[in-house]
Amino acid sequence: MTHPIDDIPRDLARRFAGRDIISPREFEKEEILFLLDTAKRFEHFREPILAGRILAALFFEPSTRTRLSFESAMQRLGGRVLGFAEKGVSSVAKGESLRDTIRVVEAYCDAIVIRHPLEGAARVAAEATDRPVINGGDGANQHPTQTLLDLYTIREEKGRLDDLRIGFLGDLKYGRAVHSLVETLAHFRVEITLISPESLRLPDQLKEQLVQQKISFREETEILPAARDLDILYTTRIQKERFPDPLDYERVKSVYQVDRSLIGEVGEELTIMHPLPRVTEINPNLDDYPRAAYFRQAANGVTVRKALLALVLGGIE
Ligand code: NCD
Numbered sequence: 001m002t003h004p005i006d007d008i009p010r011d012l013a014r015r016f017a018g019r020d021i022i023s024p025r026e027f028e029k030e031e032i033l034f035l036l037d038t039a040k041r042f043e044h045f046r047e048p049i050l051a052g053r054i055l056a057a058l059f060f061e062p063s064t065r066t067r068l069s070f071e072s073a074m075q076r077l078g079g080r081v082l083g084f085a086e087k088g089v090s091s092v093a094k095g096e097s098l099r100d101t102i103r104v105v106e107a108y109c110d111a112i113v114i115r116h117p118l119e120g121a122a123r124v125a126a127e128a129t130d131r132p133v134i135n136g137g138d139g140a141n142q143h144p145t146q147t148l149l150d151l152y153t154i155r156e157e158k159g160r161l162d163d164l165r166i167g168f169l170g171d172l173k174y175g176r177a178v179h180s181l182v183e184t185l186a187h188f189r190v191e192i193t194l195i196s197p198e199s200l201r202l203p204d205q206l207k208e209q210l211v212q213q214k215i216s217f218r219e220e221t222e223i224l225p226a227a228r229d230l231d232i233l234y235t236t237r238i239q240k241e242r243f244p245d246p247l248d249y250e251r252v253k254s255v256y257q258v259d260r261s262l263i264g265e266v267g268e269e270l271t272i273m274h275p276l277p278r279v280t281e282i283n284p285n286l287d288d289y290p291r292a293a294y295f296r297q298a299a300n301g302v303t304v305r306k307a308l309l310a311l312v313l314g315g316i317e
Pocket of ligand 1: 065066137143146176177236237275276277
């Protein structure tokens with residue numbers, strides 16, 4: 001029997017060994033498809049190909065899925081994880097700079113995953129060390145591994161990445177999962193609908209990129225009728241922690257709620273995704289709707305991160 005990782009194309013695999021994963025902008029389309037194909041092979045794969053390797057998980061911001069799925073992925077492949085999940089327990093609380101923290105931690109590990117509230121922090125970390133650095137979310141900027149698991153989920157749920165009409169709903173201004181995914185979708189034949197309050201529109205710079213890449217998109221403020229023309233509705237949490245003025249958050253915090261009645265209006269073909277955590281934007285009465293994909297999406301995080309860690313740590317040589 002051939003081993004699931006035996007026939008992974010080694011020329012592409014080698015491109016990822018030791019590589020920083022900071023922004024999805026750095027991936028060619030061929031590399032994205034390769035990562036998704038490799039992830040598929042890792043779906044049920046649990047062999048200790050990363051035995052003896054250590055991942056440092058430095059989480060300066062709250063996280064459940066990203067941190068624990070990285071830990072699970074590493075452990076499923078026989079590796080180990082050290083780190084912290086709260087900035088108050090690291091020496092940053094004593095005033096240590098991020099650069100110094102990274103220069104110290106590099107001696108304790110083979111790769112680093114970092115989540116940080118400041119945009120660009122993952123890049124700063126990557127510049128401070130020769131160890132591969134994976135961005136687990138930097139402020140409102142980017143979240144590349146979320147994008148990989150989102151694309152993986154879209155392909156699993158819809159069977160394709162082209163010829164899709166994808167709507168983004170909620171906080172398109174501060175949502176880094178949205179920013180990374182929108183940029184990456186530009187590689188595919190998609191139509192994008194951006195549904196948000198005026199104050200939470202996708203940043204101009206990203207809209208300009210869509211124009212340059214000739215991706216068709218439109219902006220709406222209401223879910224209906226826009227959702228009638230969609231294959232996927234990617235719902236997001238309003239990013240409370242990023243609002244400079246809490247009153248602005250209060251004004252928009254429950255502006256959208258997706259529930260079973262929406263499906264009644266738009267039909268049973270619409271797939272609902274969400275990077276999670278949700279607050280009130282998806283009613284739990286939607287959870288048993290067959291095309292509510294968000295818990296499968298979260299589970300795919302382990303599959304995709306197993307593949308990524310195996311590649312970055314040179315486990316597939
Ligand atoms: C997202 C994040 O942290 O950006 N969560 C995640 O990683 N699954 C989305 C969010 O926090 O709303």
